[in-house]
Every structure is written in structure tokens, then in C-alpha cells.
Amino acid sequence: MIELVDVSKTYKGGVQALAPTDLSIEAGRVTVLLGPSGAGKSTLLRCMNLLVKPSTGAVRASGVSSLESRRDLRRHRRRTGMVFQHHQLIPRYTALRNVLLGRVGYHGFWRSLLPFGRADERIALEALDRVGLLDKALTRVDNLSGGMQQRVGIARALAQQPDLILADEPVASLDPATARRVMELLRRVCQESGITLVASLHQVDLALAHADRIVGLAHGQIVYDGPAADVTEDDLRVIYEGTQDESQISDQSELAEDRVAAERL
Template sequence: MNNKLSLKNINVKYGESLALKSVNLDIYKGEFVVLLGSSGAGKSTLLRTINQLNPLTSGELDFFDLGKIRNKKDLQNLRKKTGMIFQQHQLIERNTVFQNVLTGRLGFHSLFRSILPLPKFDQELALDCIDRVSLLDKALVKVKELSGGQQQRVGIARALAQNPSLILADEPIASLDPKTSHQVLSMLKDICKKDNISALTSLHQVDFAKEYGDRIIGLSHGKIVFNGKSDQLSDEILKNIYSSSPITEEANFTSNEVVMV
């Protein structure tokens, strides 16, 4: 039994620039890990490399029971067991909440089976997930008619419907107000704890990270610069994480003088 996800020596290149530099990381079963770093530090890249929405340039993934990810079949299985929550929720807006949550079950069926209404088991599981994010009364409402917080909860329900071992959340609260952010994050954490799901969540708010994270990872310029408990996160370390973001380094604007004739 393998009870952790291991990233070993992961490198990701975009063209010539290295987005991730030899990242080594273990995430244990049921652990709620928060990822901090300035914009452009590689947080999204790291998350998306785990389910390989971004291909990795070199390195190795060792995923819980699946073991090493070697081929397409392994990857498909990894994605099946990995729920993803996006900043802009990325739901099919025209479809109902129920239909959206059911897409979490697609990986478990063949195309022909999934064109027919999915089995009772999947439907009940989906409804159960919707209930857990307290949206059962909205199950047949179109997603575009919901508020931002509700949409993000549908996103959680979709991830949950996969019965995942791991949930990846890419800035899930970036477009929500503070109160809704607390709601969404605590809901996500409660669910993960109850179901023993590991989670890797990238955040921009340090206080949220300290409050919710079992462990915090600090990423800067594609390198892990901090990996520890939230009480170890001193001002010194924070400074290091957020020091000289690549964007401000590259920004080199010269204001052109505009001359009116």
C-alpha cells in the first residue's frame, strides 16, 4: 500500500524558460496542503503537472495505489482519482448542476455507456455530493444562474463525485469575497478530512493558508523555498517566498514622452 503522492525531481519547461525546477514533494493521505507563491511562481504549473494538463519535461510521479505513472492508461486512471477545482470553476454553464456533477463520473464509463443516462449508483452519488455542498435544492438549476460561491461549490461537488484520492484546487477562492471564501474553504477542508482525501490548494491569502493548511509549501521562481507547518511560517520566510516576483523583475517599462505638435 502506497499512502502518498510523490513528485520526484519534476522539471517543466515552457519553451526555453524553466517553470518548475527539480521539484520534490510528498503529499500524504488525508493531508490538506496549501501552496503559496507570487503570481508566476509556478503554482498553477505545479498543480496542472500532477494531472498532466501540462506535460512534464522530466521527473517522476508516484501516485498513491497506482504507483509510477508510465503511460496513457496510468494517466487516465490518475485523472479519474484526481478531482480538480478551478479558479473560474470551469463548469459547463449551460448545463444544470446535476449534469455538471455527473461529468465527474465520465471517466468510469465508456462513451457508449455514458451517452445513456448513467446508472442509478452514479446518479445517487452525484446527488449525494450536491447535498454535501448544500445545493440539493438547486440541483436542476443551470449553473450560469448561480452565484460565484455556489458555482465554486458545484466545482467541489464535481471533484467529489469522482471519489478522488486527491483534490487539486487552483486558487479556488480568488474571485470570491472573504466570507464566501471561508465558507468554500472550510467546506472543502471538512469534506477532505471526512473522506480522507488529500488536497493541494493554491492560495494568495497568507492568513487563509495559515488557518486551513496542515502544511504549507512556498514556491518561488519554480523552486520550493518552504515546506513546513503553518506556525513555522515566519515573516522572514514569507519575505523569501514573495521576494522579487519574476513579473516585477521582467517589467521594465519606459514611459514614452508624448509630444503634441
């Protein structure tokens, strides 16, 4: 669905956030980019829809001839929903109005200045219903909890009717219990709709519980790529080397294994 070929990113000052990387994302699966803060997860994720422009290499997406074309890039972004760590909502807008912003890519500039039509409103309301917030449609989002705001962000992405959702640390600002609920919701709605999900996380337990595939990053490089069920403590040590002590990694791994086992019962 998406292929990155020799993609790297160096920011101003010569800071290399991502070493030359090759990666293919399979359609219909949940892929988690796992690693500590500063490992290059967000940079890699944002290269997939060119919110971050790579310094080298190419990004290819199925169904478009070239992302160098402005028209094709717009089409790719329209079918790619984005969920952010800090929600990126407009506080004074209602939940419904925020979700309707997910429909902007389907209209030209001048049309987007006019009120949204009934068809767009129906899609937005259905998206809110899917995340359990239909009753909050007319509530300003600054009156909602952090977990609810993130669910509005997920609904906005769903309103795009995407083939792909990129979630950049979607639960990093939430408490553990809310984070679990949001990740469960995000995985479920993507699986129900056949949407490919790529999420960046640093929580090992959530990654192992919800991913089909783990891509582990450390120091801007991929150091693990394989099924979530095959991740070992040794793999986690490689990913988190120099950032967490071994006992913390072991505790996270055991917790994740317990949860996965419980979900399978």
C-alpha cells in the same frame, strides 16, 4: 501518496515555470502551495495529475505502477478530483448535470454517451447535498452566484469519489467572505472523507488557517516546506520577496494568526 522526483517544466520560448523539484505529498493531509502569481504553483499542482506534462523528472502515485501507462494515468486521474479557479462548468447545464460529469471517468467512451444511471445520480445528488446545494440541483449554473458555482465544482470533484483533490487557486475569483466559506467547506468535506487535499493559494491568511503543511514557492522553486503553524514573517518575506511590501506581509500574517487563534477557542 504522490511523489515528484526532479520534476521541472519549461514552456515554449524557454520560459522555465518550475525548476527541478522533489516533493512528496502525504495522504490524508491538507497541503497548500503558497506564493505569488507566477511562482509556479499551478504548474506544480497540474504536474501531479499530468494535466501539465513535466519537461524532466517523474511523477509517481501510490497504487499505480507507472503514469506513463495510459491505463494507469486514467486510473490516477479518475481517483483525483480537480477544482479550478474559474469553475470550468458548462453554463447551460444544471448543477446536477455538471456534477454528473465527475462520473464520466468510471465509464467507457460509448457508455458515457448514454444517460447516467440511478447509481450515478444518487452519488451526484449526495455530493450536492454535502456542499449545501441539493435544492439547486435542477438550476442552471449560470443562474448561480460565483460562490455557488465553485461549490458545484467541489461537488463534481466529490462525485468522483476521489482519494485526492487538487484545487488550483479555488477562491481567487471570489470575494474575501465567500473565499473563506468555500475554503472552510473544501477542507471540511475532505477531512470528513479522508481525502488528501492539495491547493494552490496566494492568500496567506487562508493558507495558514486551513493548511496542515505549507509549501512556499517563489520564482519556480520551493523556498519553504513545513507545518503551517511554524510559518514566520521571515518565511513569508522569502516567499513574497519582490512582489509585496513588508507591511502587507505583516498585515496578512497577523490576520491569519488572529483567525487561527479564534478557531482554536
